[in-house]
Amino acid sequence: MDLLDYAFMQRALLAAVLVGVTAPAIGTYLVQRRQAVMGDGIGHVAMTGVALGFLLNASPVWMATLVAVIGAVGMELIRSRGKTSGDIALAMLFYGGLAGGVMIINLAPGGSTANLTSYLFGSITTVSAEDVTAVVILAAFVIAVTLGLRRQLFAVCQDEEFARVTGLPVRFLNLLIAVTAAVTVTVAMRIVGLLLVSAMMVIPVAAAQRVTRGFTATLSVAMVIGVLVSLSGTTLTYYIDAPSGGTIVLLAIGVFMVMTALSTPLARRRANAARAAEEVCTRDDVKV
């Protein structure tokens, strides 16, 4: 395969594998607690970080990580208050982050919103060696948290009140989920792009759910789908010269549709079995 002869493609494919593993891994927990849009919000906030990187002549990846983590912690604090006004506060944070990014990038010497395009939609040619180092370190953190603490995170996302009464440090774990989601956003930023990163957190999980019954199975299948689509999307981008983020996300949606089609007969059979079971139950009840 000649594409592996290019150093930039080696870096892009390595970054793609790490995106494919990490985004669905943290995404499974976000979907579990019905917080699927959180990744989208963090992606918006991370824009300010990228722009700050340009302005301060610092690494956009590390600046984006810093700002995204601060934003995600803010979102978690708003969420944990559970106020109805939280929705509005989150919207302020999302769009404030996006608007801040657009403003700051234009203040940077020679900067314009054009600089942001590759960060918004992903680009395989721009993954620098320095980026790869950052992405590997950040991805290792995400994998350690999402797999190493999966029983604790599962409990917290399944039933927060119950988790608190088992004595788990729920507040800490919630903050950890937020920070991990933020870190994942910056892992995915170079390949998938900030506007599409949330898709990689959600779509592989949704696709996996079509065929799985358990949590560990969903987590594993989602990660496999994530790696498959991000690797094939990155490779395809090499030949067709399109933004990698769009290609990867469209492939993920394709996988979702195929799995939905495949699983429909399965789901129908399960629904029939469940209905049959309920009919038996009803007759029992009448007897009682």
Added chain:
Amino acid sequence: MESQPAEAADQPVISLRGATASLGSRPVLRGVDLTVRRGEVVALLGANGSGKSTAVRAIVGQVPLSDGELALFGTDFNRFRAWSRIGYVPQRTTAASGVPATVREVVSSGRLARSRFGVLRKSDKAAVERALALVDMSQYADASVNALSGGQHQRVLIARALAVEPELLIMDEPMAGVDLANQEVLANALREQVAAGSTVLLVLHELGPLEPLIDRAVVLRDGCVVHDGPPPEAVGQHALPGHDHVHPHAAHGAEPLRTGLLS
């Protein structure tokens, strides 16, 4: 009234004194006293909005007390860390979430109170299997909770609490939306727990099949205790077990639904 010296045997498992709590600006508990001793089965009864659920959630630290004292197993609540002694069944109509999970996975999460680092050893797995068997859900262990009926959801939530192997079982409306057949299963599970020496505090809308198990009933009205003694028998209050309580269940059972119509 003040914290007693450590005298394990005769110490109340739950000691709530003069508890007041508010949700928003609305006072929900207005000076509630509740003592549960070792081995007792206490039912907390009352109409909707009487504060019974808030009282239970305050006891497990989910609602802050604005005044009053709370001690669990003789330890002041602020210093209480022995969560593995408590099995908690929060008020839920479903054990499902946004991602599929098997019955065993949900029940295993109860075990985290004992296996803090999340590694399930042989003894943990055995406890999970025992809990599943207690609520008669072993045959569904690998099924997705999304595929269960309402009564089975409650059985899973109770198994999750039993997996802790608790000394004290606290249940918030475990019978809500559960048909009679499932209520019998739950009553059997509870009977075995009580026979093994567990202490139980449960919020109920009506006593139902659990009636023979209940040692004492505490009735709340508008955030105050109005009765603390033997379970009331067929009094005229609509929140208490009435003579007609069988009929709504039969009607409910005939039309299987997942959510608690009765709650």
